[in-house]
Amino acid sequence: MSKTISDIDYREVIEYSLDPLIIHTDFKILYINGAAEKFFRAKKEEVIGASPLDIFKETSKSAIRKRIQSAYQQPAEVIEETIYRMDGTTVVVELYCHPVMIGNTKAIQTYVRDLSEKKEAEKRHQEMKKQVNELSITLVPLLSGIAVLPLAGSVDEERARQLLELVPGKVQEQNVSCLIIDFTGIYQLDNVVTDYLFKINRVLSLLGVCSIITGLRPDLAIVATSLNIDLGSTPTLSTVKDALYSLGVRYEEEEH
Structure with missing residues (x-):
C-alpha cells in the first residue's frame, strides 16, 4: 500500500530537526524538541505548560505577544531577540514562527536559531x-x-x-x-x-x-x-x- 504525505509522523519530523523548535498555543507551550531541550538547558517536562513569553525580557513581551497573536493568521517575519535560557543566561537568537494545526487545534511553531557564533564573529x-x-x-x-x-x-x-x-x-x-x-x-x-x-x-x-x-x-x-x-x-x-x-x-x- 502506497504512503501519502498524511502518513508522515509530524512529531518525529520535528524531533530530529537540528533547530530548536517550540510548539505553543494560547500562550502555553505544548511541546519542544530535543534540540530545544539542549539549547534551553531544560527538560521537556520543565517547559511544557509554561508561557512562551517567559523566555523574553519584560521590555519585549508586549511586542512578542502581538507578534504571536498575528502569527495564527500568517507566518511572522524573522526577527532578532535576546532571550533567557532556563539557567538565567541570555543569548541572541533569530526567531521565526508560523501557524500549524495540531489535531483540531491551531498552534504556533517557533524556530529558534542561536546567533552567538555569528555575533561573536561580527564583534571580532x-x-x-x-x-x-x-x-x-x-x-x-x-x-x-x-x-x-x-x-x-x-x-x-x-x-x-x-x-x-x-x-x-x-x-x-x-x-x-x-x-x-x-x-x-x-x-x-x-x-x-x-x-x-x-x-x-x-x-x-x-x-x-x-x-x-x-x-x-x-x-x-x-x-x-x-x-x-x-x-x-x-x-x-x-x-x-x-x-x-x-x-x-x-x-x-x-x-x-
Missing part, C-alpha cells in the same frame, strides 16, 4: 576593523608643533566618527599646535562623512589648535557649502607645501 570583525582604522589615523609630524593628517582612500561614516574621536587626543599627545588636514587622497564623500570631518576642525579650534585644510577639490567644497559649513574662518590651501609656506616655513631652494 568590528574590533579588527577598528584597530586597522586606528592604525590608519596617523598624524605625521613635520616641524615642531606642526603635523599633517593625510586623508586617503575611502572614508565611511564609521571611520569618520573614529577620526573625530581620536584626532583631538592624538593632537594633544603630540603637542601639535597647528594641524594640516589634507584631503588630497579623498575622492568621494557623502554629506554625513563630510560633516564629521569638518567637525574635527571645530573641535580642534575649541582646543586652541590651528587647522589648515589642503587638497579640497571643488566638488568637496560644494558638499561642505551645502551643509552650511563655514570655510571662511579656516585657511584653505591647495597643497601641504602651500600650508607650510603660509606658516613661514621656507625651503632651502627658495632661500638661495
